[in-house]
Amino acid sequence: MLAVFTVSVGFGVVLPLLPYLIERLLGAGVEAAQVSRHTGLLTAVYTLALFLFAPAWGRLSDRHGRRGVLLVGLLGFGVTMLVFSFIESLTAVYAERFLSGMFAAAVTPVAAAVIGNFTTTEQGRARRLAFVSMAGIAGFLLGPMLGVFVTRFAAGFFTLALPAGSVAVPLAATALLAFLVSLAVVFAVPGRQGSDRSKKASTASVDRTAWVVPKLLILTFIVSAGVGVFEVGLALRGKQELGLTTYQIALMFTECSLVMFVIQAIVFSPWFKPDRTRWLIAPALSVLTAGLFLVPWASDFTSMLVVIGAVAASAGILSPILTYWISAKAGSAQGWELGKQTAAASLGGTVGSAAGGLLFNIAALPGAPFVLTAGLAALGFLLSLGLPHLLVPRNLGNGLLAP
Helix, strand or coil: CHHHHHHHHHHHCCHHHHHHHHHHHHCCCCCHHHHHHHHHHHHHHHHHHHHHHHHHHHHHHHHHCHHHHHHHHHHHHHHHHHHHCCCCCHHHHHHHHHHHHHHHCCCHHHHHHHHHHHCCCHHHHHHHHHHHHHHHHHHHHHHHHHHHHHHHHHHHHCCCCCCCCCCHHHHHHHHHHHHHHHHHHHHHCCCCCCCCCCHHHHHHHHHHCCCHHHHHHHHHHHHHHHHHHHHHHHHHHHHHHCCCCHHHHHHHHHHHHHHHHHHHHHHCCCCCCHHHHHHHHHHHHHHHHHHHHHHHHCCCHHHHHHHHHHHHHHHHHHHHHHHHHHHHHHCCCHHHHHHHHHHHHHHHHHHHHHHHHHCCCCCCCCCHHHHHHHHHHHHHHHHHCCHHHHHCCHHHCCCCCCC
């Protein structure tokens, strides 16, 4: 949980400051379209690195153990953020985003794979995967606000003259956190693989419905594309169209994460059976579709908060549910399958972030990235129809999970 929290803080602390950082690095007179483009591309570079490296890290952890891969990821993540925290170059910022994403790819799927290996019940798997997901949300929840407050504190307490959009202090603080958490991983994470009690049964289930996991991966891509557009759109729309302050933009990200956190705590509570979560996939996709479609028509800070709540609630439900069912079908290949899910999520985030930045300032298509992604989410809703009966076939009876 601490490992996932750390990489999420590292992502969340930078995102609200990106437009201001880019504006300063490009100099006075920079066009809004340039800021939008670089904001989307920098976010996409990070998620692209996750897409490229997550399956490989997951396969490596299947073969050689989870702890070593987690340590490499955390230490590499900390080093890249520390080295690049004081470099004032747009090219270096691109390099930092890619390298940080590469090492973050060794953390998130492998942490989930640890849960898949060392839990003995489906209720335990669902709850613990939710805890890991909530730790990631907590990091993203605190990251934007921490980025603003830590910078202000450092500037005031140490009398530092920090330029607008500086990320030096938040990145250095996140690097220190990564080094401390790596020490905890040494003692907390088992060095050997756990026994996977469901290997044979789960393999049989996947053989009968071999295309169910690819379907879940497609839905993961769609949800992540929507979140990618949404995240970039919050920063750009807040600054360029609504004239919000950095504090208000950070507050929007905080609300988004807080709603996700609360909704996951409710859905994955001990009173909600894990196999019942499959019935929430289609309704959540419909809410996500509506929320993304309404973003361009949210004309002030208050209405933005309402739309954020709808999108965050639906995405907060969908992400851990899809992770749980992929883990339930993965058998002994937890690292490989969850690495592929991280890759699918990262590819969706890459496409969404890039689209959010590149299409944001097209005058002929106002709200284009949000409307197009809403259409993609609608296709995901259609794809999800009938999925509950594929995840738990009726012939199993009594609502039992296939594994």
